Amino acid sequence: MINLQESFETKLAGGSKLLVPYVTGGYPNPGWVELVEGCVGVGCDAVEIGLPFSDPVMDGPTIQESSKLALEGGVTAPQVLAKLAKKTFEVPLIAMTYYNIVFRMGHQRFASELAAAGFAGAIIPDLPMEESVDFAADASDSGISNILLGAPTANDDRLAAICEASDGFVYAVGLVGTTGERSELASSSLDIAKRLKSLTDKPVLVGVGVSNPEQAVEIATVADGVIIGSALIRRVLDTGSPSAGVEFIASVREALDAM
Amino acid sequence: MSTTVNQFMGAPDKAGRFGSFGGRFVPETLMPACLELEAAFTDAWQDESFRSEFSHLLSEYAGRPSGLTVCENISEVLGCTLVLKREDLNHTGSHKINNVLGQTLLAKRMGKTRIVAETGAGQHGVATATAAAYFGQECVVYMGEVDIKRQKLNVFRMELLGAEVRPAMSGSRTLKDAVNEAMREWVSSVESTYYCLGSVMGPHPYPYMVREFHRVIGAEAYRQCHEKLGGDPDVVVACVGGGSNAVGIFSGFADTEAELVGVEPIGGAAVGHGVPGVVHGSKSYLCQDEHGQVLEAESVSAGLDYPGVGPEHAHLAEIGRARYESVTDTEVLAAFELLAQTEGIIPALEPAHGLAWIYKAREELAGKTVLLNLSGRGDKDVAQVQAIKAGDAEALETMKS
Numbered sequence: 074m075i076n077l078q079e080s081f082e083t084k085l086a087g088g089s090k091l092l093v094p095y096v097t098g099g100y101p102n103p104g105w106v107e108l109v110e111g112c113v114g115v116g117c118d119a120v121e122i123g124l125p126f127s128d129p130v131m132d133g134p135t136i137q138e139s140s141k142l143a144l145e146g147g148v149t150a151p152q153v154l155a156k157l158a159k160k161t162f163e164v165p166l167i168a169m170t171y172y173n174i175v176f177r178m179g180h181q182r183f184a185s186e187l188a189a190a191g192f193a194g195a196i197i198p199d200l201p202m203e204e205s206v207d208f209a210a211d212a213s214d215s216g217i218s219n220i221l222l223g224a225p226t227a228n229d230d231r232l233a234a235i236c237e238a239s240d241g242f243v244y245a246v247g248l249v250g251t252t253g254e255r256s257e258l259a260s261s262s263l264d265i266a267k268r269l270k271s272l273t274d275k276p277v278l279v280g281v282g283v284s285n286p287e288q289a290v291e292i293a294t295v296a297d298g299v300i301i302g303s304a305l306i307r308r309v310l311d312t313g314s315p316s317a318g319v320e321f322i323a324s325v326r327e328a329l330d331a332m
Numbered sequence: 333m334s335t336t337v338n339q340f341m342g343a344p345d346k347a348g349r350f351g352s353f354g355g356r357f358v359p360e361t362l363m364p365a366c367l368e369l370e371a372a373f374t375d376a377w378q379d380e381s382f383r384s385e386f387s388h389l390l391s392e393y394a395g396r397p398s399g400l401t402v403c404e405n406i407s408e409v410l411g412c413t414l415v416l417k418r419e420d421l422n423h424t425g426s427h428k429i430n431n432v433l434g435q436t437l438l439a440k441r442m443g444k445t446r447i448v449a450e451t452g453a454g455q456h457g458v459a460t461a462t463a464a465a466y467f468g469q470e471c472v473v474y475m476g477e478v479d480i481k482r483q484k485l486n487v488f489r490m491e492l493l494g495a496e497v498r499p500a501m502s503g504s505r506t507l508k509d510a511v512n513e514a515m516r517e518w519v520s521s522v523e524s525t526y527y528c529l530g531s532v533m534g535p536h537p538y539p540y541m542v543r544e545f546h547r548v549i550g551a552e553a554y555r556q557c558h559e560k561l562g563g564d565p566d567v568v569v570a571c572v573g574g575g576s577n578a579v580g581i582f583s584g585f586a587d588t589e590a591e592l593v594g595v596e597p598i599g600g601a602a603v604g605h606g607v608p609g610v611v612h613g614s615k616s617y618l619c620q621d622e623h624g625q626v627l628e629a630e631s632v633s634a635g636l637d638y639p640g641v642g643p644e645h646a647h648l649a650e651i652g653r654a655r656y657e658s659v660t661d662t663e664v665l666a667a668f669e670l671l672a673q674t675e676g677i678i679p680a681l682e683p684a685h686g687l688a689w690i691y692k693a694r695e696e697l698a699g700k701t702v703l704l705n706l707s708g709r710g711d712k713d714v715a716q717v718q719a720i721k722a723g724d725a726e727a728l729e730t731m732k733s
């Protein structure tokens with residue numbers, strides 16, 4: 074199984090910037106697995122797979138909509154994992170879901186099913202550092218990295234503790250707000266990336282609000298990479314087909330490679 | 333207000349846990365704000381000047397102490413002695429004002445000038461809009477679109493008070509979704525905005541802080557029961573949505589022999605279904621499916637139409653100090669009319685749940701003294717009940733059981 078941090082560090086050592094798209098598991102259905110494959114095909118470095126939850130408080134309208142459509146289609150977390158378990162990807166998968174999904178399944182079962190489906194890490198936005206100690210230990214037993222988020226609202230002491238506890242990489246929250254596209258890059262994206270980079274040697278990826286290739290490039294001058302969700306999902310929602318999303322991710326890849 | 337030792341309803345632990353429930357399950361963006369709020373509340377609650385300003389507001393502005401009424405007429409029907417704690421007589425018409433005055437005073441002390449709140453029945457929204465008007469704070473209230481329709485009067489009251497009411501359009505478009513939207517707004521504006529949560533739910537310190545602000549209900553009721561009845565009631569009953577009016581009155585009797593009963597709507601019986609889960613910042617009991625998706629509650633009462641419950645209730649249920657019962661919408665409407673016609677008191681639909689259980693359990697309660705927290709008055713519900721009785725299709729849609 075792939076170790077997340079090693080895999081990222083190898084790529085970074087080769088001089089490339091990291092690109093991690095987010096795909097809602099179960100949206101579009103059918104088509105979401107093809108969307109994941111398409112993103113891998115155009116050279117992303119990992120894929121974040123959303124396990125949809127009924128009450129996603131960290132998400133803005135776009136990911137709320139894709140989650141709702143996936144759930145209305147009857148998708149469940151075990152189904153998403155089972156579908157992915159049948160495939161082999163050259164890059165690590167990272168689960169993104171809310172804690173009740175994990176808690177209901179049980180930490181150990183959740184982590185071992187992730188591992189069985191080819192996952193290397195998990196991002197649980199409503200499980201902050203203080204609450205994540207038990208889960209992080211259970212996840213690690215299955216080889217799953219628990220990735221913590223560092224937000225612009227935290228002071229340096231808190232960010233340092235988060236960097237220390239985060240496994241795999243550190244997720245820099247680009248702005249004070251929920252996921253979603255923004256026409257301008259928030260200045261907080263660069264600030265938080267700089268602050269985290271000065272505190273840790275672990276890879277730092279910025280997510281939340283990264284909306285186009287230009288913004289991705291600007292962030293990547295400071296950070297090790299970007300996580301892009303809403304800008305990808307919105308294109309799929311608009312067109313109903315994965316290909317518009319894959320093309321968009323390809324354009325971000327191209328821009329990052331041209332840096 | 334002296335600090336008393338509470339065996340059953342003391343402070344949570346450092347992580348905000350009541351037994352195994354509670355905690356702080358929020359996006360990292362909000363964690364510094366939760367820690368800041370905890371520190372600010374702890375500091376204020378130890379400060380005599382904050383306490384006396386709060387007490388002053390409760391007496392001079394909210395009209396406390398609220399009365400305690402021994403209801404002789406309905407007691408004859410029930411076969412037990414029914415005593416009501418009259419939170420319906422507070423300014424703005426419910427218990428919600430206690431918590432709101434505490435929190436808006438704290439917001440002022442913290443230098444926050446913008447308040448965000450969620451509301452179900454509109455009572456917490458009205459109370460927040462009221463206090464914000466009083467303190468000169470900007471106020472935004474999220475309310476589910478379904479609730480906006482069934483509690484029109486309260487929407488207009490909030491607007492009159494200068495608040496902006498924003499509809500929550502996602503999910504069941506009721507209280508759960510209003511909390512989601514308020515939390516998203518808080519995530520987006522945490523640096524300038526104070527989130528005035530309306531019940532004993534959410535991340536620590538809210539369940540603890542909101543209970544402390546409502547402790548006055550139980551403290552007064554305890555004193556009044558001893559004055560008027562010569563001792564403790566046998567049973568203390570309260571409706572449970574998030575559970576703030578219930579912990580308020582329970583806190584006065586938790587260390588007595590009185591039995592504590594929380595009454596949930598059957599379509600939102602979080603404790604009744606008894607499955608632990610995590611939503612809106614804390615671990616508690618939660619109505620959810622086998623995969624952990626939160627279920628939409630179904631209740632005639634907008635204030636109880638919520639699939640979760642405050643963590644301290646989960647704890648009180650787990651240790652067996654309180655028991656939780658549920659009633660149907662039909663039973664609630666009958667109780668609503670019964671109190672109006674026997675006592676001349678129109679209750680809110682929420683506390684009518686408490687009365688509905690007392691009526692249902694009257695054999696078990698025969699000869700006992702039963703204290704019910706009448707958490708609010710029914711003006712806001714009159715139009716909805718009128719429409720239900722007239723057979724209006726849309727109003728009947730709100731009746732599920």
Ligand SMILES: Cc1ncc(COP(=O)(O)O)c(C=O)c1O
Nearest residue numbers: 455573574575576577635682708
């Ligand atoms: C009169 C009244 N009672 C009770 C409630 C339920 O809240 P809680 O369970 O927090 O007391 C509400 C909520 O809107 C209410 O308006």
